Amino acid sequence: MTNEKTSLWGGRFAGGPADALARLSVSVQFDWRLAPYDIAGSRAHARVLAAAGLLDPDELGQMLAALDDLEAACASGEFRPTIDDEDVHTALERGLLERLGALGGKLRAGRSRNDQVATDLRLYMRDHARGVAQAVVELADALTEQAANNVNTAAPGMTHVQHAQPVTFGHWLLAHVQPLLRDLDRLRDWDARTAISPLGSGALAGSSLPLDPAAVAKELGFTAPAPNSMDAVADRDFVAEFLFITSLIGVHLSRLGEEVVLWTSTEFGWVELDDAFATGSSIMPQKKNADIAELARGKSGRLIGGLVTVLTMLKGLPLTYDRDMQEDKEPVFDAIETLELLLPALAGMISTMTVRVDRLTAAAPVGFSLATEVADWLVRKGVPFRDAHEITGKLVALCSVRECELEDLTDDDLKTVSEHLDPSVRQILTVESALAARTTPGSTGPGPVAEQLAQVQHHLDTWRSWAVEKVVPR
Template identity: 80%
Template structure:
């Protein structure tokens, strides 16, 4: 059963049919297509194209069809070209010729654009909950390590002491931005294409604004040609998921480092680690590695859709059939990755003694010396040079900064005095950082409270009916 073909005397060829069919992946839009059909039936009745009795029968049949789809009693077949074809077949089976009236005033072009927007808007909220869960697990761990010293790094070299809670919250911040991007994306996506028809609107007295309101959109499309050709919302959604994938990958990379023998900062729970088929001693951070690997898949989906769109003339082109699988795959991928990462983070054990011992290694308190000299009135350029000479002195003799004698301090620079030792502890370095957004325990506690408020707001957006 095709939705076209009246002007054709034969065909389609089997090769064309195999290439054209999309029902094996767009069937997941069925519930949304039926919701759009119910809204469209109501405006057809308002336009006098369905009688009240016909509308009642139509809506009842669509409800039955929705229930059959959900239960699996009605399924698409290989002979159905797409989800729209399959559902019209189901409606005709229930209503006979009356089912054919529903197609008036709409096209698969505006249907599929509407269905996909509805689907992605729903699933964006589910995705947001998964992101919030991961951010929540990181935040809970951070709350346990507000004052735990750790060796902050640049270039994967020890740089300055930080608190491990601050480090964990540094992974929460990009997740909060991902949540914000989803909300911002949803605002632009809440536009209904239904009523645009194939590209030119309809000569029938329909009401696109009513349809938009019934389906939960904020407005109907301003331009019928743009309505059916726009896939910005898919590309933008895939950008959000790709960037989220990058953020998960960076977190995964850090967990791989933290759990290595060389670092030894974190121990993963047995339930969220794997072993080796040949080396009995191994405990591998496979979840972190898979999160890192899946980022390439998410980035690839974005590139595929952007490449598909870049040369398309207005309005609808069949190339657009390629918009759905990358979007579905991104959601499916993240549906697997996010809960696994969340469980891994929530159950990991942080080895606080190892972190604290590593915090001052590598002359990470050198900046404290430079700041000490600045507070004495030394220009930072000179303070940096003096501190560099102090580090070189210690490195040549195998000393730590606080182990340099008074005479040697003065020999390195007259500006250095024994009072500098007051700043040469990790605790003092952390306590000194009180400005908003810094790594000191007080600032981290404030950041923690702000993060918890933002996560509560994100969850409220994702579950508006609760």
């Protein structure tokens, strides 16, 4: 048992650090969340020290028991960092020394905070990436369920926020699922690259002690030890890449949020949000605001900011470890916490919203959205598309002057515009025929949308087991 202040450095210094330096250096207020992962690494390190003959069997048993007790004390809140603890590693060594006395000091052999923190952060991120993936799957499930209910619901597809061509609303909802599926793929690809263990790299040069980095890597759920000790402690590609993925998720959520804001507006009125997932106004009693969707837009900037912070921090660092890297953790923690808050709220909002099928269907043909059907009809009659486009444009111009729709034009009007037009063109001037004509894979017809729906559901099913995997074996 010891009451001395714990420090992981200082032997060559005549005195302690200035208060200003100590306050600037401290990181335990945010890196304490790495404690379970640091203890897991300590268990693995203790075993390789024993295998190297640096701990005898009795010492190993005492060490593992003390680590178990320390882990339980951390989980219960009985053991907490103090203002004198510089970081999570310092706090945990203090806890170990309190339990083991001088024996606890043996655990530091052959490792450095440089390889420790790189290992802890990889473990933490791999673990929490699966939580993010699970929440992404839940949002994709909510969108997919709404899409399944609207495979045949006609809607006005848009480009430039202008009515373009009819689509099914199910197809539109699934268009928001596809980028989420790519985000999930990116997370799994990232995880494969991040499953490399830095432990054994020491400060930068490895260790002269007969350690076994491969055994440590296996115990901690990594696929292999790092191939280069200098790169192992200097590498933060895995942080930057993860923050890129979370930023892109944020952008995808922002685009979905923007559309929900439009869909729920009085001008659109296509969707009604459940009261539990909307807010009101402190002055206007009639208001029902899509705050979750708006926060999805706003928080994307926060996620992008974290990525820019880390890239800027990394861009000029010489090898190997530099204290600048203390700035790598808070953006990661913030990105994970942001998505853990945002994704369930969005999933709840989407799963409980009511789609106004009547309004969508009524809006589908508005704005000459069937004009392309006329051009395609002319092409099937042998008219070059360039000419068909010109003819159809003249039809639209005539309708604009008359303030009528395409189907309101008379047979004489059709002939006046072009000799290629005849009354049979009216057969394709319906939303139903336009949608039914879309039969190619990936298009908006009910048939292809049903096929896409099945593929999406199968893809999501393959993700569920990965998202709940435990990264670090006990």
